[in-house]
Amino acid sequence: MVAGQYILPQLFRSQLNYLLRRGWQCAPLSSIVEKSQSEKHPSSNEFAITFDDGYSSVYKYAVPEICRRKITATVFVVAGAIGRINEWDYKIGDRQESIMSAQQVREISDIGLEIGSHTLTHPHLTSLDDQALNRELIDSKHKLEDIIGKEVIGFSYPYGDYDERVIAATAAAGYKYAVSTKLGTTARANVYEIPRVNVRWSAVGQLLMRKIARARQISE
Ligand SMILES: [Zn+2]
Numbered sequence: 001m002v003a004g005q006y007i008l009p010q011l012f013r014s015q016l017n018y019l020l021r022r023g024w025q026c027a028p029l030s031s032i033v034e035k036s037q038s039e040k041h042p043s044s045n046e047f048a049i050t051f052d053d054g055y056s057s058v059y060k061y062a063v064p065e066i067c068r069r070k071i072t073a074t075v076f077v078v079a080g081a082i083g084r085i086n087e088w089d090y091k092i093g094d095r096q097e098s099i100m101s102a103q104q105v106r107e108i109s110d111i112g113l114e115i116g117s118h119t120l121t122h123p124h125l126t127s128l129d130d131q132a133l134n135r136e137l138i139d140s141k142h143k144l145e146d147i148i149g150k151e152v153i154g155f156s157y158p159y160g161d162y163d164e165r166v167i168a169a170t171a172a173a174g175y176k177y178a179v180s181t182k183l184g185t186t187a188r189a190n191v192y193e194i195p196r197v198n199v200r201w202s203a204v205g206q207l208l209m210r211k212i213a214r215a216r217q218i219s220e
Contacts, residue, residue: 007199007200009061009062009065011204012061012062012065013065014204015199015204015208016049016065016069016071018204018205018208019047019208020069020071023045024045024046024047025045025046025047026046026047026048026049026069026071026072026073027046027047027048027072028048028072028074028114029048029050029074029114029154029177029179029194030074030114030153030154030176030177032046032047032048032186033176033177033186033191033194035186036186036187036188036189037191044216048073048074049066049071049072049073049074050073050074050075050076050116050156050179050196051073051074051075051076052076052118052156052158053076053077053078053081053086053097053099053118053122054075054076054077054078054081054082054099054100054105054118055086055097055098055099055100056097056098056099056100056101056104057097058075058100059100059104059108063108063111063113066113067111072112072113072114073113073114074113074114074115074116074154075105075108075113075114075115075116076115076116076117076118076154076155076156076179077099077100077105077115077116077117077118077144078099078118078119078120078121078122078140078158079117079118079119079120079139079140079141079143079144080119080120080121080140080143081099081121081122082099082100082101082102082105082143082147083099083100083101083102084098084099085097085098085099086098086099086122087121087122088121088122088123088158102147105144105147105148106147106148106149109147109148109150110148114154115144115148115150115152116152116153116154116155116156116179117137117140117141117144117152117154117155117156117175118140118155118156118158119136119137119140119158120135120136120139120140120143121136122158123136123158124158124159124161125157125158125161125162125166126161126162126163126165126166127161130165130169133165133166133169134169134173137155137169137170137173137175138173138174141155141173141174141175152175153174153175153176153177154175154176154177154178154179155170155173155175155177155178155179156178156179157178157179157180157181159181160180160181160182162178162180162192162193167190167192167193170192171192175192176191177191177192177194178191178192178193178194179194179195179196180193180194180195180196181196181198182195182196183195183196183197183198183211183214183215183218184196184215184218184219185197185215185216185218185219186219187216187219187220188219189219195215195218195219197211197212197215199211
């Protein structure tokens, strides 16, 4: 999390309502990724919601809104920080935020949200040696699978930091897709470089639509 990346609960609500009212359909990220690989023209008005890190605030504010609308989201959890705080940001001066407990992660998985991994300790993956890289990828996957009792197939690169070696290790660890922080849509995306639209506090209404239009242009 970075300054300017927090959004208020009412803004999240209005962004969701805005998209749904305009006929957008929320789908699980894994199914959108799967479709983007198999169809020539995946439905262009489908979107997936993702959250990185696994903050308690997501459990408290966003999950009820998601459930109320009977839609879903994917939460990429820093597995080694479960029940703790955002040490990786806090130590460089960001505010302290709590991360969901194992019970909360299990609960949101049970009600239909998808749980992905966001490593064990939120490092810059390209700076790790092979052994440490594999530990972050594999141990976090197993830890989350033990908690939710399901396979974890999605991964999110901390800081959007990855290269060819990281991609190869991510695939070898058994993940089926990984998300980056680059702007774009799933059309024609490599499954280990799925782009996203970073929804900031300022992106609402027409501004949000403009950002989505830019993402589409990039992915065309
Ligand atoms: Zn993160």
